[in-house]
Amino acid sequence: MKAKAEILKYAKQYMANRKFQRGYEKAKDQDMYFRNHETQIILFGGAENMLKRYGVKMASLDVEKMQAEYDAMTAQKAKLKKGYQTAEKSS
Numbered sequence: 001m002k003a004k005a006e007i008l009k010y011a012k013q014y015m016a017n018r019k020f021q022r023g024y025e026k027a028k029d030q031d032m033y034f035r036n037h038e039t040q041i042i043l044f045g046g047a048e049n050m051l052k053r054y055g056v057k058m059a060s061l062d063v064e065k066m067q068a069e070y071d072a073m074t075a076q077k078a079k080l081k082k083g084y085q086t087a088e089k090s091s
Contacts, residue, residue: 001073007054008070010047011063017044 020040027033034041
């Protein structure tokens, strides 16, 4: 679950800052654009690198689907934890 949470974090960061990277690529004065949006561009690059390390393909990145899967895993974990605690109390 920790790996999924980290991938989800980087996917959200990637999507949130992608517009700044695209703007940088299209800017006539890239130096000025970079100075104005340095943080967002660096965050985008870092998120992109981490997603590549995890083997996530950028073309098929679907943050909403990933969030839904993570939420389902969290719900399943809570259910299992509750069942475990109930079983432990009855033992």
